[in-house]
Amino acid sequence: xxxxxxxxxxxxxxxxxxxxxxxxxxxxxxxxxxxxxxxxxxxxxxxxxxxxxxxxxxxxxxxxxxxxxxxxxxxxxxxxxxxxxxxxxxxxxxxxxxxxxxxxxxxxxxxxxxxxxxxxxxxxxxxxxxxxxxxxxxxxxxxxxxxxxxxxxxxxxxxxxxxxxxxxxxxxxxxxxxxxxxxxxxxxxxxxxxxxxxxxxxxxxxxxxxxxxxxxxxxxxxxxxxxxxxxxxxxxxxxxxxxxxxxxxxxxxxxxxxxxxxxxxxxxxxxxxxxxxxxxxxxxxxxxxxxxxxxxxxxxxxxxxxxxxxxxxxxxxxxxxxxxxxxxxxxxxxxxxxxxxxxxxxxxxxxxxxxxxxxxxxx
Numbered sequence: 001x002x003x004x005x006x007x008x009x010x011x012x013x014x015x016x017x018x019x020x021x022x023x024x025x026x027x028x029x030x031x032x033x034x035x036x037x038x039x040x041x042x043x044x045x046x047x048x049x050x051x052x053x054x055x056x057x058x059x060x061x062x063x064x065x066x067x068x069x070x071x072x073x074x075x076x077x078x079x080x081x082x083x084x085x086x087x088x089x090x091x092x093x094x095x096x097x098x099x100x101x102x103x104x105x106x107x108x109x110x111x112x113x114x115x116x117x118x119x120x121x122x123x124x125x126x127x128x129x130x131x132x133x134x135x136x137x138x139x140x141x142x143x144x145x146x147x148x149x150x151x152x153x154x155x156x157x158x159x160x161x162x163x164x165x166x167x168x169x170x171x172x173x174x175x176x177x178x179x180x181x182x183x184x185x186x187x188x189x190x191x192x193x194x195x196x197x198x199x200x201x202x203x204x205x206x207x208x209x210x211x212x213x214x215x216x217x218x219x220x221x222x223x224x225x226x227x228x229x230x231x232x233x234x235x236x237x238x239x240x241x242x243x244x245x246x247x248x249x250x251x252x253x254x255x256x257x258x259x260x261x262x263x264x265x266x267x268x269x270x271x272x273x274x275x276x277x278x279x280x281x282x283x284x285x286x287x288x289x290x291x292x293x294x295x296x297x298x299x300x301x302x303x304x305x306x307x308x309x310x311x312x313x314x315x316x317x318x319x320x321x322x323x324x325x326x327x328x329x330x331x332x333x334x335x336x337x338x339x340x341x342x343x344x345x346x347x348x349x350x351x352x353x354x355x356x357x358x359x360x361x362x363x
Contacts (some may be wrong), residue, residue: 031174033060033070035147039166041076041087047160049085049119052078056166060095064200064261068095072115074164080121089153090113091131099301107137127157137170147171199260255313255354262308264316272313275356276321288357289313291332294348299335307332313354 035058053076058094060070074089093113100107112132135149147170153162210341255268264272279285291310293302310330340347 029142029172030062030064031172032066032348033058033062033170033172035060035070035168035170037147037149037166039164041078042163042165043078044160044162045314048080050079054164054166056168062172066097068096068097069093083121086120087117089115089117091129093131099298106140107139108134109137110134111149127155129153129155143172193297193344257352259310262312263303264312269316270319272316273315273321275358276317278324278358279323282360285358285360286327286329287317289328289330290355290357291330292337292353292355293335293349294351295335295338295342296348303332306334
């Protein structure tokens with residue numbers, strides 16, 4: 001195979017892969033990765049070496065963003081003119097993850113790297129090689145994924161173009177779980193001293209006040225009762241008993257997420273705790289957590305992202321602050337309900353928000 005064909009093939013694959021790189025970024029679990037794989041090494045016909053199966057082991061690190069690095073060792077035992085040829089390949093690769101296809105749990109990625117391959121027959125011994133390609137990851141659970149990978153490998157000195165196809169299992173260690181949205185280790189909830197219920201002093205002309213309704217919090221009004229004079233008789237006490245007036249619900253919770261992230265940082269727990277305290281001191285109240293995004297990226301991806309962020313807040317309420325799951329709901333609106341126009345970075349940041357809607361009722 002000529003060097004010009006090799007160059008055109010590599011260039012075409014890189015351009016095709018780059019054409020989808022403008023999509024929204026994907027979230028991958030951060031941590032160290034180990035990937036054993038089995039595959040097929042397809043040699044350039046000019047090498048006159050038989051194609052054969054190959055085994056590889058990748059050791060890498062997934063950063064808290066779409067990027068990952070990986071060192072790969074590959075071995076293939078092949079033949080040339082009836083003689084055994086041992087192939088040892090060493091390479092350092094970079095991986096860039098594209099948006100996860102949520103409904104099938106697949107994450108595509110692009111890859112490129114540099115390395116060397118040692119052939120025991122001295123053909124292309126320790127020549128510098130560059131590779132480019134990509135693959136798919138299918139998440140089985142928080143830490144284990146099936147992985148399919150394809151690479152074009154170009155020998156820049158002898159002008160050979162090989163390709164390697166492999167299937168493997170990637171295991172990730174030492175990072176926060178992709179599906180674990182809260183991080184409540186070592187967090188101690190404060191004593192519930194805020195948002196206490198208040199009983200108004202009985203006054204003949206007084207009527208119960210309606211709970212205040214901040215801009216992003218909705219509350220169902222408390223019932224109003226007829227004015228009755230206070231007497232000592234049991235019947236009068238029964239008719240003049242006024243409902244407890246709940247304190248004003250906490251306002252908008254100011255919780256921010258990193259780009260394409262759904263985990264709740266512990267520094268925001270006090271904001272969520274305000275909601276929890278109010279719910280505990282007002283047993284008839286419930287909360288709806290709404291997730292919103294800006295319009296960056298695909299609308300379908302933003303919808304899933306907003307749902308995960310709302311669910312993350314709900315899980316902190318139920319798991320950390322022990323609020324009954326029957327009193328907490330989560331919903332995502334994606335980019336459908338912007339607070340302001342998505343015309344500046346500041347406005348887009350304002351649209352990436354989580355809102356708590358509290359409803360109160362008599363118990």
